Amino acid sequence: MPRVEFRGISKRYGRNEVLRDLSVVLEGGVFNVVLGPPGCGKSLLLRLMTGIEPADQGSVVVDGHDVSDLSPGERNIGYVPQSFALYPHYRVFDNIAYPLVLAGASKSGAEPAVRRIAEMLRIDGLLDKRPDQLSGGEKQRVAIARGLVKDTKLFVLDDPLTGLDFKLRERLFDDLREMRETLGATFVYTTSDPLESLILADQVHVLTSGRIIESGRVHDVYRAPRHLHSMQLLCFPRANVLDGRLVRSNGSATCRTELFEVPVSLQSDELASGDAGRSVKVCIRAEDLVVGGTARDGSVRFPVAVVLAEDLGGELVVHLDAGDTRLITALRHDRDVDLDGTDMTAQVEPEAVIVFDAESNQRLGQGRGGRHG
Amino acid sequence: MAELEVRQIRKDFGSFTAVKDVSVRFDSARVTCLLGPSGCGKTTLMRMIAGLETPTSGDVLFDGAPVTSLSPSARDIGMVFQYPVVYQGLTVRQNVELPLRATRGLPPSERARRVADALEILDLTGVADNDVSRLTHALKQKVAVARAIARQPHIILLDEPVTNIDATTKSQLKHALRRLTRELHQTIVYVTHDQTEAMTLADEILLMNDGEIVQRGSPREVYNHPAHRFGGWFLGNPGMNFVPHEVSRNGGDGEIRRPLFAQTMSIEGHDGRTEVIVGVRPEHLTVGTDASADGVRARIKHAAIVTGGQQLLALDVDGVGMKAKVSAGSRYRVGDLVLLSCRYDDVSFFDADGAKLSITLKQRTARG
Secondary structure, three states: OOOOEEEEEEEEEEEEEEEEEEEEEEEOOOEEEOOOOOOHHHHHHHHHHHOOOOOEEEEEEEEEOOOOOOOOHHHHEEEEEOOOOOOOOOOHHHHHHHHHHHHHOOOOHHOOOHHHHHOOOHHHOOOOOOOHHHOOHHHHHHHHHHHHHHOOEEEEEEEEOOOOHHHHHHHHHHHHHHHHOOOOOEEEEEEHHHHHHHHOOOEEEEEEEOOEEEEEEHHHHHHOOHHHHHHHOOOOOOOOOEEEEEEEEEEEEEEEEEOOOEEEEEOOOOOOOOOOEEEEEEOOHHHEEEEOOOOOOOOOOEEEEEEEEEOOOOOOEEEEEEOOOOEEEEEEEEOOOOOOOOOOOEEEHHHHHEEEOOOEEEEEEEEEEOOOO | OOOOOOOHHHHEEEEEHHHHHHHEEEOOOEEEEEEEOOOOOHHHHHHHHOOOOOEEEEEEEEOOOOOOOOOOOOOOOEEEOOOOOOOOOOEEHHHHHHHHHHHOOOOOHHHHHHHHHHHHHHHOOHHHOOHHHHHHHHHHHHHHHHHHHHOOEEEEEEEEEOOOOOOHHHHHHHHHHHHOOOOOHOOOEEEOOOOOHHHHOOOOEEEEOEEEEEEEOOOHHHHHOEHHHHHHHOOOOOOOOOEEEEEEEEEEEEEEOOOHHHHHEEEOOOOOOEEEEEEEEEHHHEEEEOOOOOOOOEEEEEEEEOHHHHHEEEEEEEEEEEEOOOOOOOOOOOOOOEEEEEEHHEEEEEOOOEEOOOOOEOOOOOOO
């Protein structure tokens, strides 16, 4: 399965350098998700890959072959663009067949491929309709089918579910994963949505400030992010971030925030003793912040007030005020918690406190439990 | 206060019927959410209540009196839309006050009092003299709500007013709605497609689909006990699992077992059906690995981290696909064999058309 490498890619528009010396390897035969905030250059990365746009510097390498100078047609990549337009006068069949016809296939020659992909996306009953007879979700499926109809093993999908309501997306999550497996292809998919990334991705690549800041298996990046932005982009509900200072206290590193103090195990012992301290970002996932319940030994505790409990059905997302800081916790609905109090205590296990450098945003370490020396 | 009722109300757009002869009474002193997917008819229903849309047939009644032929302005309603409507160039206070100036016979002191109240309820007192055009989207929306309530209409209609709005504003709006219903007993109708918004803000949910009201009840009632397969699917992320079960006969009783139950279960109320559909929410399925536990064997096909670190598992149970959502910190992997079980109270039954069946489920007791 095609493996795609971006090597030292830069691209600017006027004074705006969108991608800066970006390098990443997209594994073959898996679902790759490029996750980044809106406007970070995700779509551009895909356009560089398909050859619709050239890079200023760097190269795109597919299975060891530099394809940077090949035309889009020669690269043979299936493409689902972000803003799709179906041809209003064409039947659904002809809309889906279009990329094949464009590549020289006859209509009858295209038919088996069109029927197969339409069946997989459950729109085979719509092939004779025109776009204006379709619902929003059906149109989206047609656009996806058009992108996936090509006989190739490399597909790029540019945030194709954006704007769809959650129920339609839910169904397409399953379909897209299944399609990738059935086609046995490499998928490269962009989104800014944490849940979409978590559900779809095998591999996630986090894009901010023009670079891929972290790549890895999505579970690993979720559980042990190496970069502040990975944690912020991949958590739903959003991760809690506090300003803090990392200081030496009695020979061991300690992190102080306005709410609590916690001993920290550093990944590398680069914090020299006598260091006046450095600014850090202190992160706690919503699920690691526990409100109510009995106090646990060794947990970090501080007072909070409940602002709003949002009911997601299966979960509650609770917004809390702790001093001047707004925090979020998530809990399953089966946990019996009284959330009406204003004087409540939040607690977190020390190990769930993750510390990032405030300047480089790189992970420095995490809280340390117990009563160590 | 006013009681709001629609009777046999219908709206056709050409050959498409957006609202199909709906009759419903909205209680005063309550926040009622019209919840449903786009195209379900909720907005059309609200627009007919407001007078912005003329029904094809049927009536809108305020306190028992038909208002169907009255213009929107002649109806005693306040409206708030998804995009805040504010008068640029005026202060927050002036915005809220403006409609009151047009209210005849309202003494200035009363007018000032109502404006002050509305600003206070929405926590806008501190920005009362700010130019409204400089405010954030969320603050503008609060101004729009304050203006709608200052007139003290008996009915307030809100069309997705907190979409894309921060938690603080949502919370303030929630408290404001609560105060309005408790103190002024206003009737509040709130339209949204967002289940979280409805579940969070509503006293009561009217779930709509295809121009009809599918279910009415408190948020948890509608969530836990869907009256139709539609509600099981629409609410929840993801929605319910629906698993057909063959009913076998044992004397006069019905029995079901696979794929969901490890043991034969007796059912009552299936009315001789040969198949029932069992509905169970992903978060109500218990997944375990303890071989001594009761449960059906399932293989994990996909495992994803989802909301709040939970794991969403796609499972293969005797060739049937199901989903389970298990608590944060679970570390199941693709290929793992697990045991799947659920509490009998968490199971719903539906017929082939999706209508809820009142079936009771119990473990079969040995006879004789």
